[in-house]
Amino acid sequence: MNLYPVRAIYMAELSRTRRTLLQSIVSPVISTSLYFVVFGAAIGSRISEIDGISYGAFIVPGLIMLMLLTQSVSNASFGIFFPKFSGSVYELLSAPISYLEIVIGYVGAAATKSVVLGLIILATAGFFVPLEIAHPLWMMTFLVLTAITFSLLGFIIGIWADGFDKLQLVPLLVITPLTFLGGSFYSIDMLPPFWQGVTLFNPVLYLISGFRWSFYGTSDVSLAASVAMILLFLGVCLALISWIFRTGYRLKP
Amino acid sequence: MSEPIIRVSALNKIYEGGFQALKQIDLDIQRGEIFALLGPNGAGKTTLISVICGLVNATSGQVVVDGFDNQADYREARSRIGLVPQELTNEAFETVWNTVNFSRGLFGKPPDPEHIERVLKSLTLWDKRHNRLITLSGGMKRRVLIAKALSHEPRILFLDEPTAGVDVGLRREMWDVVRQLRESGVTIILTTHYIEEAEEMADRIGVINNGEIVLVEDKAALMRKLGSKQLALHLHEPLDSVPLALAAYDLQLAANGSELIYTYDASRTGGAEGQESSTISALLADVEAAGLVFKDLHTRQSSLEDIFVDLVKER
Ligand SMILES: Nc1ncnc2c1ncn2[C@@H]1O[C@H](COP(=O)(O)OP(=O)(O)OP(=O)(O)O)[C@@H](O)[C@H]1O
Ligand SMILES: [Mg+2]
Numbered sequence: 382m383n384l385y386p387v388r389a390i391y392m393a394e395l396s397r398t399r400r401t402l403l404q405s406i407v408s409p410v411i412s413t414s415l416y417f418v419v420f421g422a423a424i425g426s427r428i429s430e431i432d433g434i435s436y437g438a439f440i441v442p443g444l445i446m447l448m449l450l451t452q453s454v455s456n457a458s459f460g461i462f463f464p465k466f467s468g469s470v471y472e473l474l475s476a477p478i479s480y481l482e483i484v485i486g487y488v489g490a491a492a493t494k495s496v497v498l499g500l501i502i503l504a505t506a507g508f509f510v511p512l513e514i515a516h517p518l519w520m521m522t523f524l525v526l527t528a529i530t531f532s533l534l535g536f537i538i539g540i541w542a543d544g545f546d547k548l549q550l551v552p553l554l555v556i557t558p559l560t561f562l563g564g565s566f567y568s569i570d571m572l573p574p575f576w577q578g579v580t581l582f583n584p585v586l587y588l589i590s591g592f593r594w595s596f597y598g599t600s601d602v603s604l605a606a607s608v609a610m611i612l613l614f615l616g617v618c619l620a621l622i623s624w625i626f627r628t629g630y631r632l633k634p
Numbered sequence: 635m636s637e638p639i640i641r642v643s644a645l646n647k648i649y650e651g652g653f654q655a656l657k658q659i660d661l662d663i664q665r666g667e668i669f670a671l672l673g674p675n676g677a678g679k680t681t682l683i684s685v686i687c688g689l690v691n692a693t694s695g696q697v698v699v700d701g702f703d704n705q706a707d708y709r710e711a712r713s714r715i716g717l718v719p720q721e722l723t724n725e726a727f728e729t730v731w732n733t734v735n736f737s738r739g740l741f742g743k744p745p746d747p748e749h750i751e752r753v754l755k756s757l758t759l760w761d762k763r764h765n766r767l768i769t770l771s772g773g774m775k776r777r778v779l780i781a782k783a784l785s786h787e788p789r790i791l792f793l794d795e796p797t798a799g800v801d802v803g804l805r806r807e808m809w810d811v812v813r814q815l816r817e818s819g820v821t822i823i824l825t826t827h828y829i830e831e832a833e834e835m836a837d838r839i840g841v842i843n844n845g846e847i848v849l850v851e852d853k854a855a856l857m858r859k860l861g862s863k864q865l866a867l868h869l870h871e872p873l874d875s876v877p878l879a880l881a882a883y884d885l886q887l888a889a890n891g892s893e894l895i896y897t898y899d900a901s902r903t904g905g906a907e908g909q910e911s912s913t914i915s916a917l918l919a920d921v922e923a924a925g926l927v928f929k930d931l932h933t934r935q936s937s938l939e940d941i942f943v944d945l946v947k948e949r
Contacts, residue, residue, distance in 0.1 A: 383742040385739045385740075385741075385742045385744060386739060386741070386742050388739060389735075389739025389740045393725075393728075393736050396728075396732070397727075400727055467723050467725070468719070468721050468723030469725055471717065471719050471723065472717075472737060472782065473740070474687075474688060474689045475687040475688055475689055475712060475715065476740045476741050476742075477709040477710070477711075477712035477713040478740065478742065479709075629691050633689060633690055634649055634650065634690050
């Protein structure tokens with residue numbers, strides 16, 4: 382492995398973030414704050430505690446996950462889609478670098494950004510509700526693993542997409558609904574039994590549940606199931622990416 | 635002759651959809667030469683370059699760069715190649731300095747600000763180094779692409795229509811840069827529509843048409859082999875046929891009989907040249923003796939352009 386290309390890609394991607402600081406950091410922070418004002422303060426005050434946790438605090442892990450998933454996917458997908466779209470991908474493909482190096486550069490940068498964003502949102506949440514983190518190490522593990530996994534997914538989407546519409550499609554039609562229905566704002570105990578069963582097929586539920594457990598020690602599904610689910614996700618994304626590069630799918634005619 | 639720096643063997647490319655853009659291409663590029671690849675639109679020039687550089691998957695065949703297979707040893711092969719693409723593409727919001735340094739890093743080289751400075755200065759981009767790419771003119775953007783390709787000190791440089799959309803002054807400047815690079819030992823492969831460019835720059839010329847290499851030849855030899863000169867006499871009175879008195883010469887009538895054309899080989903040098911001009915004097919004397927009056931005469935030399943048009947038409 383040659384570290385210069387990895388660093389070149391990583392730094393270039395982060396500098397792109399710096400150029401678009403407003404939309405990459407400020408806007409997610411503002412929208413999260415709005416969620417807290419509306420759900421945490423206004424509506425949350427009328428909702429009883431869940432598992433002994435105030436509603437405002439209960440939604441913190443879910444909100445962070447929501448932002449983490451959508452931002453990871455959109456950052457990473459844009460990062461590789463844009464060179465493809467502008468044509469500057471020629472340089473990436475003609476450079477003496479391995480696929481692994483390309484992926485580490487792009488996905489590493491997108492994941493870094495998401496993790497930082499997640500921590501900023503966590504700090505923002507601290508202004509609205511009292512926070513306690515029962516298992517900080519697990520919390521970081523979930524944060525980092527989720528950021529990496531969904532940045533990989535975003536990278537795949539960025540390669541697959543051949544237009545801006547498709548770039549928006551997956552986050553809008555898949556990620557956001559799965560996150561909302563995956564217990565970001567409620568515990569699945571609150572659902573009728575049938576829908577509880579259906580929700581168990583939602584992979585995002587496992588991520589949110591595990592992440593919430595690292596905060597409050599309560600969860601909808603077991604910790605082992607959460608960890609297994611995220612590793613499964615990671616494995617599927619890695620397999621897809623290695624297939625993409627082996628065949629040149631949507632990269633090389 | 636030393637081992638070629640690039641060896642393309644039996645290369646075929648069939649695009650998805652079944653279009654065959656390259657047909658059984660065999661091509662050797664010699665170390666240190668300037669090779670011009672000429673061909674009409676859609677001939678397959680860009681496709682050939684793209685396969686060599688790893689942007690397009692070959693359907694079959696092999697490319698060896700400086701002894702390294704461009705698939706199996708892609709790192710070695712690609713690290714020797716700089717590519718300036720045909721289309722202007724870049725990260726619009728980056729600065730010249732950043733984007734050129736990025737390229738160097740991407741090719742696995744440690745930072746070397748002095749080298750980048752030299753490259754930017756040689757391309758007269760130094761004053762623009764802090765500009766964002768979006769603020770540059772088209773010609774400048776093309777030079778930035780060249781700077782990116784040179785940032786990692788390649789041994790081989792591909793220029794896909796480097797002077798398309800570049801004004802005459804700048805074109806000359808680029809030719810100078812290319813010559814300097816050649817002097818420093820870089821092998822250069824350029825594609826162009828401008829025959830003038832190939833004629834001016836290249837050591838060897840390859841012509842590609844419909845995905846096939848039609849010809850590869852030393853430029854000088856090519857000019858010699860195919861370059862003929864014509865002497866045209868514009869007659870006062872049109873003729874129906876070449877007068878018998880002039881049958882000894884190989885003459886043709888053109889322009890409805892008002893032009894008499896004598897074709898001869900311009901490549902004969904030295905004494906032969908003198909011989910040719912004495913033949914022309916004799917011809918002119920005989921023309922006069924035959925009672926023909928001409929109001930004007932001129933000579934034409936076939937350029938690469940004519941050769942090229944002939945070659946491509948033949949197919
Ligand atoms: N990605 C692709 N898919 C299908 N066909 C393609 C693709 N790229 C090029 N072609 C076709 O292959 C042929 C050769 O194209 P290429 O770009 O190599 O030509 P060229 O010689 O570079 O032409 P120009 O002088 O216009 O740049 C053309 O007919 C083109 O339409
Ligand atoms: Mg072309």
